[in-house]
Amino acid sequence: MPNVGDHPITDILFHEVEVYGGEADDLIRKISRLCSRRELYEWWDREIAWSKDPALVLSKAKSRLTELLLRAKESGWEMQP
Numbered sequence: 279m280p281n282v283g284d285h286p287i288t289d290i291l292f293h294e295v296e297v298y299g300g301e302a303d304d305l306i307r308k309i310s311r312l313c314s315r316r317e318l319y320e321w322w323d324r325e326i327a328w329s330k331d332p333a334l335v336l337s338k339a340k341s342r343l344t345e346l347l348l349r350a351k352e353s354g355w356e357m358q359p
Contacts, residue, residue: 287322298335305339312346 282293289295290303291310297303310318325338 286326286328287319298332298339302332302336302339305336305343309339309342309346312343312350 282289282295286297289297290306321342325342326335329335
């Protein structure tokens with residue numbers, strides 16, 4: 279089992295440790311429910327890339343969640359508000 283601090287995504291999703299701030303971490307949890315784990319890590323590697331800047335992460339997470347919600351809607355998923 280991974281330890282706390284091994285990877286920010288693991289800390290956020292499995293250990294429920296605050297990494298980038300409550301809002302950004304919550305968005306990352308929502309993102310994780312709308313895509314595969316592989317897609318989540320690919321996005322994180324491409325867009326976040328170990329950044330420690332909470333404002334950058336929040337901005338990137340908002341954009342990604344918007345993209346995934348649109349994809350889900352276009353695919354016919356019924357989304358809860």
